[in-house]
Amino acid sequence: MMRRQNFRPPRPNHNRSGSTAVATPQKTDRLESLIEKATGLLTTSRYTSSRQNLRIIPMGGVEEVGENMTALEFGDDIIVIDMGLAFPDDTMPGIDYIIPDTKWLEENKRRIRGVIITHGHLDHIGAVPYILPKLGDPPVYTMALTAAFVKKRLEEFSLLGRSKINTITKDDVLALGNFKLRFFRVNHSIPDSVGICITTPVGQVIYVTDWKFDHTPVDGKATEFDKIARFGAEGILLLMSDSTNAIKPGYCASEREIGLTIDRTFNEIKGRVIFANFSTSISRIQQFFDAAAKYNRKVIVTGRSMVNNIEIALSLGYLKIQPKIIIKSEQAKKFPDNQIAILTTGAQGEDAAGLARIARGDHKTVKIKKGDTTIVSASPIPGNERAISAMLSNLTRLGSHVIYNKTLDIHTSGHAHQEELKLMMALTKPKFFMPIHGEHHMIVAHGELAKTMGIPETNIFSLDNGQILELNSAKEAKVTEDPKISSGYVFIDGLGIGDVGEVVIRDRQVMAQDGMFVIIMTLDRRNGKLINQPDIISRGFIYMKGNDDLIREVKHEVRKLVESKGKEKLEPNWAYLRNIVRDEIGEYLYQKTERRPMVLPVVIEI
Ligand SMILES: [Zn+2]
Known part of the structure; x- marks a missing residue:
């Protein structure tokens, strides 16, 4: 168990339990009653x-x-x-x-x-x-x-x-x-x-x-x-x-008012509609399906949680949709763009969710094309604003028109x-x-x-x-x-097996067994391109001097990875790049050495 590192000033009158000096409630009581007595505030019966x-x-x-x-x-x-x-x-x-x-x-x-x-x-x-x-x-x-x-x-x-x-x-x-x-x-x-x-x-x-x-x-x-x-x-x-x-x-606007906006929007869109929403917002999903049915669009559903929740809501009668309105993505070719609507997760810009993958261009079945309109039907949860903004920019770079809360009342709380x-x-x-x-x-x-x-x-x-x-x-x-x-x-953490204490222990075990491999990438903040050769620092893994070839190959691989991501001309996303470099280079090193050092990619923006 660890405490979140956000700053929290102490409260007046109450001692917080924590790592610093802890006053027991009894002590607090005594102190408070002394203060109350001294100030004449002790008027009610003793609690x-x-x-x-x-x-x-x-x-x-x-x-x-x-x-x-x-x-x-x-x-x-x-x-x-x-x-x-x-x-x-x-x-x-x-x-x-x-x-x-x-x-x-x-x-x-x-x-x-x-x-x-x-x-x-x-x-x-x-x-x-x-x-x-x-x-x-x-x-x-x-x-x-x-x-x-x-x-x-x-x-x-x-x-x-x-x-x-x-x-x-x-x-x-x-x-x-x-x-x-x-x-x-x-x-x-x-x-x-x-x-x-x-x-x-x-x-x-x-x-x-x-x-x-x-x-x-x-x-x-x-x-x-x-x-x-x-x-x-x-x-x-x-x-x-x-x-x-x-x-x-x-007052908070009624969910039904949003339905009217969705309806109007569907009426105006000529190409495909891509609609991103929480997979749990069943009422919004209902209104999406209603609009799709009214404007004669077939629906492709992507994202595991979206598929699961729709199945559950349908089976319990909480969602009512037209029979056969949902089609598989392979069937989409049979329909013109103005008869297709895609429902996806990822309205908060979450890295692994459908819309973020669509926006990065690496979604398995959905590729953005000119004429698409993406509707993000949610408002950002505090902390997600930057990720969402980068995702919207990527969508527009790929050619999609984008509608979200700031441009239209497409969401209510x-x-x-x-x-x-x-x-x-x-x-x-x-x-x-x-x-x-x-x-x-x-x-x-x-x-x-x-x-x-x-x-x-x-x-x-x-x-x-x-x-x-x-x-x-x-x-x-x-x-x-x-x-x-x-x-x-x-x-x-990602393994879903416990708290960060165990993660720290796991990291230490990895470093003790296979060492550490740091990759430093200096990148141009505007276009995400490498400014010079990546730097490599290795500790407890290989002796650098005797492994010039491997180091050279790794630098080459890193360059290839950065360039292939840069080619998409997308908004630079360092967290995503670091993940890719860590996974791919980790795998590469394992193939070459059969060892799994802890790979630590570091991005320096210039
Ligand atoms: Zn809730």
Whole structure:
């Protein structure tokens, strides 16, 4: 386990658990009470921590967009809501995913009564195969479409059948130890999204993440306002709600409006349509298929997750498409360009996904040609902007016209804007409020919004991952910390077998056995061409002096690789080039020497 290296200044009043000096919660309590006494602020009864308090612990998702996971504990019982992953940023080379640190849950796995998943997006289900086995495979409870996505994911990791995946309906009542759970449907960019009303011995909690109020949803199933209002009338001690768009005023546009734009766009395009979207955005995919059918286009689906999710959604009736509208790519030749639409993944510029491969010109079946129009129907997740921008430039260089969010309203968010967030507070009338799901500044903005709704500042709690909101039977709340609960991140690398600690060990093993081989490429930043011969540094692999021929051949191979990538006249993508050089030269060295040194390509831009 390693901590993400982002800077986080210490919070006032609360000591963070971490590698530096750790103050126990008891010490913090004593200090705070001294301050309170000295300043005359100690007016309420003394709050004491006990097993008979409800403890709410965000394990992830309150300092970032992604890796959503929350634990609730009362007495001997723990329930867990969501198990998501986050995607790494540029500062984490070699890392594929980030998941929450679950050491505390692992130590208390016998007390876990169940895992509830709110909906099928990766930032809510992605970590299931990594975490569920470590927690002793507790039962999972979720709606039908989400259950199918979770099962598919477990199947990919050969873990299917270990945990019981229970399908619930939105009207079911679940009793898990001290917790009673009821559900209400919300709108989001994927069907079967639910909020939860959790009845606990100290009061009721509403947990609602990834939602918006869409009065004209594509599937016709609107948010259950009546239920939310009823829960509100029963009394809500704490509301936990989605902060993703807390800085955006007004209301989030209805998904149906996007359908109209897609329809208009299809009407105008003369050549092929290439439509990139999240493979989980079933409503958007429905609107794409509707437009394709209306304008008489056959559809080619590319990308494994897109194919899988469409199959699942079709089999469960969440997607309705014209029979025989999907064709194989080989059949495309039989149709003119204006009768073809291609549906692909990769709207976030992800290296391995369909659209990035199309944009690099190395997709197996889809080659861009003049007259194509590429529609990117998503807005960038923070951190992906550069990759997306380079991908769009490559598409235009190859001859495609490009439509994306900035040129046309081709995407709407699945997350509530300010007016919707306020309405949720008005309906639930919570005593306490805890903004969740977002980076710290979004969470603070959501707290500010709560103040305008009359919730006192002292009743609003913006926590960090691993902090605890404790609520007692006297309906008091306070933030505490428990040194046993760690709040770090676990990094998953390409092998999907663990955290970065193991990766470091593996690297050391490679270097110990076969040494290290560094390739330094000095490249022209404008055209990606080599400025001079690549430099080679070898340590523990071969003695350079006695292997002039091999070194010369490697330099030649590197030059060939850089040139072949440069020939495509594409926007330079150093990360991609480094990967290619590492893989190809690694293979080349193995063929020549039967050894696998650690190959480290270094790019110097001039
Ligand atoms: Zn979502």
